[in-house]
Amino acid sequence: MSGSVDSAEYRLQMDGLAQALLDPVVSRAILAPGAAPIALHIFEWSGPQFQNTLVDWTLVTDAPTLNAIAGTLRGTGRSPSPPSTALGTAIAVAATALKNGPACWKGTIDVSGDGKSNTGPRPQDLGDLAQLEGVTVNALVINTIDSMGAGPGDEDLMSYFENLVIRGPGAFVEPAEGFEDYTRAMTRKLLREIDALAVGGLAPDQVPDKG
Template sequence: MIWPALALTLVLAAPTDAACRQALALGLDISGSVDTTEYRLQLDGLAAALQRPRVVAALLDDPETPVDLAIFEWSDPGQVRLTQRWASVVSRNVIDDIAARLRDATRPAFGPSTGLGAAMAFGAGLLAQRAGCWQRTLDISGDGPRNTGPRPRDVRAGGTLDGITVNALAIGADAPSSGDARQVEIAELSSYFRAEVIHGPDAFVETALGFDDYADAMERKLLRELRVVVLGAAQ
């Protein structure tokens, strides 16, 4: 079965014949639980993580077989914006251009719900355009479970994620309303992502204790994902 978001992807993403060692699609949750400040922290945090020295070094480790990178924002099923179309990361200039695009982005007028399964289907469609890459990775960030659209477990079972590794970044609350329940909240969300979302060999869940921690968590996540590819290629 092809979900509507996946069909939309096939129009937006163009195929390529260029060789790459990893296709990495990053999906950012901008549903109603993400306020204006958190939206900015998320996009600016990803931009900052991409420009940190260790991430730059990992991305540019082998320019002859580069990492291909795409970024999308999602909320309700069918509401997805391809913020960064596929780009082959062959130089620092490419990284800086992507970071600038993220910092310049303004929030689209999307609905409030969390269509996590539909976002996964959209990411699978993007990655279908990079079938020749050594590894394909879908990197989903979110601060809550799916509450509308297809269930993540059904998207996983439907076959569109075959050959794709799905990792997750669970984002906890920035400021608890009573006491400090953030560790409990992030543990519950991480368990949900682990049970319902991640997929494939070496798949994992990274955690951010609030959007203020997003850049550091994304750096850890990118380094882990890119390291898996480098080690796999060396074996």
């Protein structure tokens, strides 16, 4: 998240992610018997030199682990950060974390933001980054207009993320209509990703017919 995010908006994001992880439908899907195991690595970011790990790689195997992750997020205060948005750098750092993390059959990078990258490498210029091979990058876009009516329009920002940021198999953008809508949007986004894991882990003859 960029340094332009104020303290209230920061809190809505941290608490929103925690609440989404603990949503009964989400937590049941994560912890369901036989479900694909999920490991989480969570960091905040802003400028090219600012990435702060909040939760290091953690395999989510039970409710206490999920509760602990949510508790960490809720207890995290905002760190001083540069007033810039290095989205490309954040994706590259996440890709390196995936490469150095636990072995997995599917890697997904989740980014959320309310604006476009304005420093560092552009997201669309990361195509040759080896660590991104086979990785899906999804995004949660927070559509906001400030009190002066400034800021990218909803359609413009969605188009930016759809065309220049997300990538990989099944990549998608989930919109949030303002920071107050963050919890709902994150809950929906997590459920879509968990559902994709469940279907992706099936043999072709086991995939349900949705037609």
